Amino acid sequence: MTSVAVAAVVASDAIVLVEGECNDDGTVTVIKDETFDLEPGDRRKAYAIMATRIRDRLKNGIDTVILKASSGGQFAARTAVLHAAELRGVFLSAVPGEIEVVQRQKKSVSKGRSRKVDDYLKDDAFFGDKFDGIKLRKGSREAAFLILNEIDD
Incomplete structure (x- = not known):
């Protein structure tokens, strides 16, 4: 059985979304690859616009949303890190309630694999x-x- 998932990686001023169909053979058919940029100006207004865009984008045909979760660092948070956390909250609140949401920290994705995530990302x-x-x-x-x-879990 195939399912459609959207994965999101949130930065301080943009959200990268990849929509893919999970295939029975352990592969993914990429349907969309897009970036939603935060509107310039007042962040409160930009967050409201982003929430609407995300809600509209996810309202049809999505089974699961996978969000790269924040992870606590050993250093004090910089403004960009805090803004990314805020935007991650906007994203989560905009996902329609009927869609399953899972959050994965990068370090937990690496566990149980033969390589670290960054090594896979470089491998064409x-x-x-x-x-x-x-x-x-x-x-x-x-x-x-x-x-x-x-898929591999």
Whole structure:
């Protein structure tokens, strides 16, 4: 049985979304690869616009959303880190209630694998074997990998 998932990686001013169909053979067919940029200006207003965009984008045909979760660092949070956390909250609140949401920290995705996530992200052959469909941007590989990780779990 195939399912459609959207994976999201949130930065301080943008959200990378990859939509993919999970195939029975352990591969992912990439349907969409897009970036939603935060509107310039007042962040409160920009967050409201982003929430509407996310809600509209996810309202049809999505079974699961996989979000790269924040992880506590050993250093004090910089403004960009805090803004990313705020935008992650906006994203989570905008996901329609009927969609399953899972959050995965990068370090937990690496556990149980033979390599670290960053090593997979650099591997063109790996991505060629595991992903088909539309061409995936290199900057979207982390989001795509989150979908693949859910198939392998």
